[in-house]
Amino acid sequence: MVRKRQRHLLIIGGGVFQVPAIKAAKSMGLNVVVTDYNGDAEGMLMADYPIEVSTRNINLTVNAAKQFHSSCPLDGVMTVGTDASQTVAAVANALNLPGIPFEVAERSTDKIKMRRRLHEMGVAVPNFRPVWTIDDLNTAIKEMPLPLVIKPCDNMGARGVKMIREAHEASSAxxxxxxxxxxxxxxxxxxxxxxxxxxxxxxxxxxIQVTG
Known part of the structure; x- marks a missing residue:
């Protein structure tokens, strides 16, 4: 009788938001590989195979996944509750696992690329400008009516989001x-x-299945 190969799932992130997914995967009989920079994270302690690497370090995560995959094939890669969509896509693409193309993941996490793509596809988006320097912001304030909202193009959870109601608020924002x-x-x-x-x-x- 041929023994069925144990399936392995890579979950990017070992924090509290990933713990429910880790528990669900283990309840399905999957061996769970978890990556996180914190070796003492709750999800890392639950993992069958913990790998210490930052969820945001795409290249190191891909290399670690390839190394693991060479001796113990991975069957899937995922994340929940993180902004590591690009990392997941890069691993999936590198190992030919189910997933979205890297450029799609990039557009979903880079607000400038996202809005440009939505505009190209005829979806209404707020008027916006990319900003690298304070001079870029001052130029935008001259060209766009206040109030404005400034935010990182590559973060989530409202981190760093500030409203500019008056021009003198630009520098601190x-x-x-x-x-x-x-x-x-x-x-x-x-x-x-x-x-x-x-x-x-x-x-x-x-x-499309709405989950929450």
Whole structure:
């Protein structure tokens, strides 16, 4: 009788937001590989195979996944509750696992590329400008009506998001947003008043399943 190969799932991130996914995967009988920079993270302690590497370090994560995969094939890679979509996509693409193309993951996490793509596809987006320097921001303030919102183009959870109601607020808002940016690239956009709607959904085989 041929013994069925044990399946392995790589979960990017070992923090509290990933713990439910780790528990679910283990309850399904999967061997769980977890990557996180913190070896003492709760999810890392639960993992069958913990690998210490930052979720944001794409190259090191891909290399670690390749090394593991060479001796113990991975069957999938995922994350939940992190901004590591590009890392997941890079691993999936490198190992030919199910996943989205890297450029799609990049557009979903880079607010400037996201808005440009949405605009190209005819989806209404707020008027915006990319910002690298305080001079870029001052130019945008001259060209766009206040109030404006400035934020990192590559972070989530409202980190570094500031409203600019008056021109004299630009400098402090710029520096706070800059500190929260991974790359240093910011986006300033017109303020849109109204309710904020948010949802979680899974797209599979062309179908959208709302999950929360």
């Amino acid at each position: 710029f520096h706070e947003a800059k500190e929260a940016s991974i790359s240093g690239k910011l986006i300033v956009e017109e303020f849109m008043e109204g309710p904020e709607l948010s949802l979680d959904a899974l797209v599979f085989d062309g179908r």
